[in-house]
Amino acid sequence: EVQLAESGGGLVQPGSSLRLSCAASGFTFDDYALHWVRQAPGRGLEWVSSINWNSDNKPYADSVKGRFTISRENAKRSMFLQMNSLRSEDTGVYYCARDSTYGGRLSGAFDIWGQGTMVTVSS
Amino acid sequence: DIQMTQSPSTLSASVGDRVTITCRASQTISSYLAWYQQKPGRAPKLLIYRASTLESGVPSRFSGSGSGTEFTLTIASLQPDDFATYYCQQYSIYWTFGQGTKVEI
Numbered sequence: 001e002v003q004l005a006e007s008g009g010g011l012v013q014p015g016s017s018l019r020l021s022c023a024a025s026g027f028t029f030d031d032y033a034l035h036w037v038r039q040a041p042g043r044g045l046e047w048v049s050s051i052n053w054n055s056d057n058k059p060y061a062d063s064v065k066g067r068f069t070i071s072r073e074n075a076k077r078s079m080f081l082q083m084n085s086l087r088s089e090d091t092g093v094y095y096c097a098r099d100s101t102y103g104g105r106l107s108g109a110f111d112i113w114g115q116g117t118m119v120t121v122s123s
Numbered sequence: 124d125i126q127m128t129q130s131p132s133t134l135s136a137s138v139g140d141r142v143t144i145t146c147r148a149s150q151t152i153s154s155y156l157a158w159y160q161q162k163p164g165r166a167p168k169l170l171i172y173r174a175s176t177l178e179s180g181v182p183s184r185f186s187g188s189g190s191g192t193e194f195t196l197t198i199a200s201l202q203p204d205d206f207a208t209y210y211c212q213q214y215s216i217y218w219t220f221g222q223g224t225k226v227e228i
Contacts, residue, residue, distance in 0.1 A: 035218070037167075044222050044223045045167065045220040045223075046220065047217065050218070059217055095166055100172060107214070108214060109157035109212065110169060110212075111172075111178065113167055113168070114166065115165075115166055116166055
């Protein structure tokens with residue numbers, strides 16, 4: 001079964017750091033690009049960042065540019081989101097999602113989603 | 124940045140109703156438009172991509188249309204399982220979601 005599973009969320013103070021992980025199974029990992037999407041409590045979906053198959057294309061939303069870093073390790077079938085200088089407005093559920101385009105480019109809709117991991121930034 | 128605007132924000136409907144949700148892009152996105160369904164506490168689920176292509180396994184009562192800047196999602200006959208929030212998403216230039224449309228009884 002094709003699956004994504006996030007981990008690493010938690011309660012942290014403003015200004016601190018957190019690293020999220022996304023583990024993939026059921027498909028050839030380096031054939032696909034991946035994305036992070038977040039959802040603040042009671043709010044809509046917000047694209048955060050993306051990474052193509054070989055990590056040479058990594059766009060970020062303006063709201064996280066310079067604070068968040070996306071990466072992936074194809075041998076470990078994993079993607080990561082390093083979040084630094086966290087703010088209260090970063091609070092929400094973070095989802096990883098697979099790009100629907102076969103071949104690893106950043107060009108499609110999001111066809112597979114993980115269950116999400118909750119990040120709470122509060123003092 | 125491309126902005127996506129959905130209407131209405133909330134839609135009250137009954138089982139069996141025909142439901143239409145509209146999504147407008149702030150600039151042309153060709154057919155690079157997807158629709159997602161999300162239920163409370165769950166991850167979004169892809170319903171339609173390329174504006175009108177049904178994702179595998181999605182019931183045929185769902186359909187999408189449009190191109191350029193104006194798009195619609197139609198549910199031909201609303202079923203109990205369809206009460207959820209629906210989001211459009213453009214993937215022409217990066218990715219942007221609409222604010223969502225909650226379909227409720």
